[in-house]
Amino acid sequence: MKRSDRPPMKHAEKVSFLLKRILGQPGFGEQLNRHQAWLVWDQLVGEQIAARARPFKLRQGVLEVQVDHPVWMQQLQMMKPQILEKIAAKIPNAGITDIYLRQTRKPQTYSPKKQKTTPEPQPWEGMELTEAEKDSIEEKVSPIANMELRHELRKLFTRQKQLDKCRKD
Structure with a gap:
């Protein structure tokens, strides 16, 4: 769908909502x-x-x-x-x-991932979450069977909560 054909969004959706909708699709x-x-x-x-x-x-x-x-x-x-x-x-x-x-005509070259330099920590990264917020995140990720995916989503949801808290302060 072209951008011009899409109705404009009234507000941006939270990543947690979008992921829940995507992960909930059958198959x-x-x-x-x-x-x-x-x-x-x-x-x-x-x-x-x-x-x-x-x-x-x-x-x-x-x-x-x-x-x-x-x-x-x-x-x-x-x-x-x-x-x-x-x-x-x-x-x-x-x-x-x-x-x-x-x-392939043009070979894909393989190169190991390079070590990235660690950037300075952002202010929101130090925000502490309450037990209720942690429980809420755990409740969202608990139905996911794949442990690696569950871990990554837990990190994503935690960062989103920290960012939200930082914006409110």
């Missing part, structure tokens, strides 16, 4: 489970292969992987069963049944 949890393959790919295949092959697409249980050289495609073709076993062990509910290898 969203299953999609998150399937796409965790991107997060664990480097661990599953190792740094050397990860430098040459990257997950690209996931469609109907088939993980499409871009590979930058035919020799690596052949190697990965032979390793498919082991990689699928590792995916099934690491992400049991992913539903990934096959891997499709595609050679």
Whole structure:
């Protein structure tokens, strides 16, 4: 939808409301489970292969992987069963049944994440939350089964509460 076709918002929605609405959609949890393959790919295949092959697409249980050289495609073709076993062990509910290898013309280079310098703390980061606020956040995230996602949402909701409190003061 074009911006001009959209009615203007009277006020911005809180992130917690938007996330709750998105996470409440049917099938969203299953999609998150399937796409965790991107997060664990480097661990599953190792740094050397990860430098040459990257997950690209996931469609109907088939993980499409871009590979930058035919020799690596052949190697990965032979390793498919082991990689699928590792995916099934690491992400049991992913539903990934096959891997499709595609050679890319322009190889994607792999570079480990660089360490970021820590910025100065913002004033709202030091705001203490009350027990009631902490309980409210815990109540929102408790239905989420994925522990990693629950932890990240807890951090997000905590930061939002701290920011809200700072704005009120």
